[in-house]
Amino acid sequence: MDVTFQFDWQAAFASIPFLLEGIPYTLLISFGGLAIGFLIGIVFGLLRISPFAWLRIPAITYIEIFRGTPVLVQVLFIFYGLPQLLGGPINALVAGIVAIAVNSGAYISEIVRGGVQSIERGQREAGLSLGLSRRQTFRYIIWPQALRRMIPSLGNQGIISIKDTSLFSVIGVGELVRQGQVYIATTFNALEVYLMVAMLYLVITLSLSFALRQLERRGLVGQ
Amino acid sequence: MNQDKSPSGADPIVRLDKVNKFFGDLHVLKDIDLEVSPGEVVVIVGASGSGKSTLIRCINGLEEFQRGHIEVDGNELLPHGKAGQALQKIRTEVGMVFQQFNLFPHLSVLDNVTLAPIKVRGWNRLDAVETAERLLERVGISDQAAKHPGQLSGGQQQRVALARALAMEPRLMLFDEPTSALDPEMIGEVLDAMRELAREGMTMMIVTHEMTFAREVADRVIFIHQGEIAEQGPPQQVLDHPRNKPTQQFLSRVLKH
Numbered sequence: 001m002d003v004t005f006q007f008d009w010q011a012a013f014a015s016i017p018f019l020l021e022g023i024p025y026t027l028l029i030s031f032g033g034l035a036i037g038f039l040i041g042i043v044f045g046l047l048r049i050s051p052f053a054w055l056r057i058p059a060i061t062y063i064e065i066f067r068g069t070p071v072l073v074q075v076l077f078i079f080y081g082l083p084q085l086l087g088g089p090i091n092a093l094v095a096g097i098v099a100i101a102v103n104s105g106a107y108i109s110e111i112v113r114g115g116v117q118s119i120e121r122g123q124r125e126a127g128l129s130l131g132l133s134r135r136q137t138f139r140y141i142i143w144p145q146a147l148r149r150m151i152p153s154l155g156n157q158g159i160i161s162i163k164d165t166s167l168f169s170v171i172g173v174g175e176l177v178r179q180g181q182v183y184i185a186t187t188f189n190a191l192e193v194y195l196m197v198a199m200l201y202l203v204i205t206l207s208l209s210f211a212l213r214q215l216e217r218r219g220l221v222g223q
Numbered sequence: 224m225n226q227d228k229s230p231s232g233a234d235p236i237v238r239l240d241k242v243n244k245f246f247g248d249l250h251v252l253k254d255i256d257l258e259v260s261p262g263e264v265v266v267i268v269g270a271s272g273s274g275k276s277t278l279i280r281c282i283n284g285l286e287e288f289q290r291g292h293i294e295v296d297g298n299e300l301l302p303h304g305k306a307g308q309a310l311q312k313i314r315t316e317v318g319m320v321f322q323q324f325n326l327f328p329h330l331s332v333l334d335n336v337t338l339a340p341i342k343v344r345g346w347n348r349l350d351a352v353e354t355a356e357r358l359l360e361r362v363g364i365s366d367q368a369a370k371h372p373g374q375l376s377g378g379q380q381q382r383v384a385l386a387r388a389l390a391m392e393p394r395l396m397l398f399d400e401p402t403s404a405l406d407p408e409m410i411g412e413v414l415d416a417m418r419e420l421a422r423e424g425m426t427m428m429i430v431t432h433e434m435t436f437a438r439e440v441a442d443r444v445i446f447i448h449q450g451e452i453a454e455q456g457p458p459q460q461v462l463d464h465p466r467n468k469p470t471q472q473f474l475s476r477v478l479k480h
Contacts (some may be wrong), residue, residue, distance in 0.1 A: 125285050126325035126384075129337035130391060131315035140338060144329050 009146055012192035015183050022179035023201075025093065026204070029175060030162040031102025037161070038154075040101060041108025047111045059109065066106035072167045075099035079171040096168040111153040115146035135170035146218075159205045166201070171189045176200055225365040236261045236395055237282060242291035245452075251277050252288065253450040260419055261315035261394075264427045266458070268449035270473055275430045278447065279397045282428070283317045284310045296394055314420055315343055318388030322400040324380040326387040327385070332359065333368040336387045344391065352388070358386040362416045378409030382416055387421075396420065434477060438462055446470045 047059035052136035066074065079095040119142050127137030180197040184190050235258035244252035251274045256333045259265055260440035269275045281284075282284040282295060287304040294300070296316050298309040327335050359365045362382040362426045364375075372380050381401060388396060398417065402410040414436050421440045423426055431437060437458055439446055442459040446454040447467040454461055 113352035120323075120325075122323050123327065124323060126319075126321065126327070129283055129285065129314055129317070129319040130387070131311065131343040132339060133311065135340050139328055140342065145327075146331065 005071065008189060008192055011187065011189040012175055012196050015180075015187070015189070015196055018183050019112075019176060019179050019193070019200060022174055022176040023200065023204075025096075025173055025175040026165050026202070028203075029096040029100055029165045029168060029173065030093060030158075031099045033165075034149045034158055034161055036097070036101035037104030037108050037157075040105030041112050043106065044109040045112025045116070048109055049116060063106045063109050066102050067110075071103045071164045072170070074103055080146060087131065089172065092168070092171045092173045094166060095171060096173050099168070100161050100164060104157055104165065107157050107160075108154065110148050112151070114151035116142060118149055119145050136188070151212060151216050155209060158208055162205055162208070170219055233261050235259055236296050237428070238294045239278075239282075240292045240294075240351070241287050241326070242278075242281060242293060244286065244288040251450050252281070255450075257445070257452065259395075259426060259428060261426050262424045262447045263298050263442045264425075265443050265445060266428070266435065266441040266449060267428065267430045267445045268432070268434070268473070268477075269453075273448045274450040276399050278320075279399060279430055282395075282397060283314050283319055285319075289433060302441035315391060316393055317397060317399040319399065320381065320384050320401045322387055322403050324372070324384045324404070326379070326380055326384055328372050330371070331368065331476060332364065332370055332372065332375070332383050335372065335383060336438050337373075338388045339387070341388050345464045346362070354390055358389050359383070362386050363412070369471070376409060377405045377413055378412045379479045381405065381409075381413045385413075385416055385420075395426045395428070398427065398431065400430050400432070402431065404434060432477060434462060434474075446473065 031105040044059045044062055047055045048063065050056050050059075077097055079090055079092060080096055082095075084091050122143065123141050124137055127141040128134070132140065165175055168175060169181060172178065174182075176197055180193050184193050187193070233416070239255050240255040242252055242255040243250070244469070245405070255278060257278075259345075267275045267278065279288055279433055281288050281300075283291060284300060287302070287375070288300075289302050291354060291380045292299065292301060294338040295313045298312045299366060300309060300313065300315075326332075327338070330338065333352065333355055336358060337348065337351040337397055340351040340354065341348060356365060356368065359368055362385055363378055364382055365377060365388070367375060367383075372383065375383065380395065385401075401417070402413050405413065410433070413432065417429070417434075429437075429441075438460075444458045445452055448467075448471075454467045454470045461470065462474060465474055
């Protein structure tokens with residue numbers, strides 16, 4: 001075999017400053033989208049377990065639609081499709097944030113539902129029997145415990161959503177993958193640059209994992 | 224049959240009037256009539272599935288009933304959970320201790336006890352803490368106030384649960400098999416705390432299998448059989464000289480142990 005290819009470390013490192021310019025976009029779309037997705041998840045997760053069908057059914061519909069379709073299709077729909085409805089273009093960054101928000105929101109709704117339903121019935125009964133209202137019982141007793149149990153799943157969803165942002169290179173957001181593609185278009189070091197791109201994703205996701213593990217450990221003291 | 228008047232003869236604090244409860248097709252409580260006077264200690268016994276827990280859970284609205292009516296300290300509960308404000312008032316005035324303790328695992332022992340007085344009664348934190356510390360001392364766990372429930376033994380947890388309920392200064396205490404989930408060596412400490420409470424004149428309704436305890440503290444023992452009050456009266460009468468066949472059978476099974 002003719003081994004003419006040599007991994008060019010210099011080229012790999014040389015690409016980093018350019019790639020780093022994509023990181024703010026990756027982080028902004030990920031965490032902006034996840035923050036909104038978390039709010040959506042709380043609202044729809046709770047609607048999902050409402051005793052009233054007229055609240056439950058819209059929540060289930062939302063969850064099923066956005067869990068059941070690819071995030072790539074969702075962002076294409078938002079970026080290319082919606083402007084035809086709205087009559088004006090949508091900023092690519094905004095489209096990315098909205099896509100992550102509605103997509104992660106659907107998954108987080110299910111995480112919230114599972115977390116709340118995992119709290120033993122006796123906790124609610126104890127709260128109510130002390131004279132706390134249903135709202136107070138939820139706020140002071142059910143929710144803090146449910147949130148703690150949700151941390152691992154939320155972390156998992158965070159990692160998935162961060163990686164999903166890589167798809168948004170297709171709508172031209174200058175995030176990490178897009179920066180890599182642009183760089184490779186002039187230097188042709190696909191191997192080196194994509195490896196660096198992968199490493200940078202790993203740095204972000206590992207940092208998140210680590211932070212959540214700390215949070216979980218702190219939370220466990222209280223159990 | 225249920226006209227045995229309480230020792231005090233005052234207006235009853237609890238009155239059940241032809242209460243009927245169904246779980247689907249299962250008729251769990253059948254025409255229950257019952258009055259409890261202030262200061263009275265009523266022990267409810269019966270086989271598992273007889274409806275005794277369901278009965279006391281109806282009194283603070285944790286279970287709905289389908290027919291009849293319940294009055295607690297002048298507040299009325301109606302069938303199908305229709306009560307609104309009255310239910311909230313009843314729960315504020317009625318404390319409950321559960322078989323599984325149901326302490327709040329994410330809060331310290333102290334916060335378990337102060338939560339309801341602060342949020343429901345609107346006490347300031349200082350007063351609530353002072354009361355909580357007094358109650359925790361009374362049940363013998365003042366040195367554990369900063370710990371979380373998971374760090375305590377079952378007996379200690381149940382005593383915290385008792386202190387938590389008492390912090391609301393209830394007029395009536397309900398106990399749903401308070402020692403059934405405890406290791407044998409911890410039953411005594413919980414019963415001691417309950418004994419003391421009875422001595423102080425608290426009105427108590429206790430579902431339990433502890434017959435010795437029942438004999439000692441009960442003003443009245445009620446035997447429930449298949450959703451009905453089969454027999455009731457002073458403990459010596461019901462436990463030692465039961466008139467009714469199911470009561471005799473139940474007691475012969477329980478007292479063998």
